[in-house]
Amino acid sequence: MGSIFSLITDEALDICEYKDYHCDLCSSKPAFSHCVETKYEGEDREVDFLCASCIKLEDSKQITDEWEFSLSLCQNSNSSKLELEHTPKLPCFIQEIDWPVCCGELCEFEGVPSSSDTEQIPKLRRFWFHGVKNYNKEYGCSLKSEFLKDIGFFRCNICSSKYFTFQFM
Numbered sequence: 169m170g171s172i173f174s175l176i177t178d179e180a181l182d183i184c185e186y187k188d189y190h191c192d193l194c195s196s197k198p199a200f201s202h203c204v205e206t207k208y209e210g211e212d213r214e215v216d217f218l219c220a221s222c223i224k225l226e227d228s229k230q231i232t233d234e235w236e237f238s239l240s241l242c243q244n245s246n247s248s249k250l251e252l253e254h255t256p257k258l259p260c261f262i263q264e265i266d267w268p269v270c271c272g273e274l275c276e277f278e279g280v281p282s283s284s285d286t287e288q289i290p291k292l293r294r295f296w297f298h299g300v301k302n303y304n305k306e307y308g309c310s311l312k313s314e315f316l317k318d319i320g321f322f323r324c325n326i327c328s329s330k331y332f333t334f335q336f337m
């Protein structure tokens with residue numbers, strides 16, 4: 169479990185943080201992409217980048233209905249929803265947020281592949297696209313290394329199953 173965000177492995181934050189961006193609320197660095205409606209100096213305002221501590225503020229709830237499917241698979245959807253609301257907009261979901269769920273819990277995002285041997289990935293991990301799918305059946309083509317940054321690695325903290333996500337444009 170990540171020590172900064174429970175749903176993200178600490179090391180995975182290095183590739184995803186916006187090192188040169190300042191937090192829209194407190195100006196500290198680094199900031200993460202986290203689009204929210206929040207209170208700023210007493211006014212309702214939309215912000216796009218927040219640091220880890222500001223993401224955890226009660227007012228900094230990320231609002232989206234794209235989690236519905238994932239949350240419907242969670243054992244305790246209320247606490248899982250709260251976790252997602254205070255997790256930065258990670259990883260790269262080109263089409264829509266589609267967070268893998270296993271053993272009734274949200275999986276932990278482990279980062280993107282480090283090796284360019286992407287063709288092996290569907291053999292080593294389950295493919296997640298609105299549930300577990302067969303990658304080759306779904307896309308019918310091999311996973312190319314040019315998509316490295318668009319592939320997300322996830323792990324179930326209960327049964328250790330490994331997953332990957334990848335969405336075509």
Ligand SMILES: [Zn+2]
Binds near residue numbers: 193194196220221
């Ligand atoms: Zn901040």
Ligand SMILES: [Zn+2]
Binds near residue numbers: 270271324325326329
């Ligand atoms: Zn599991």
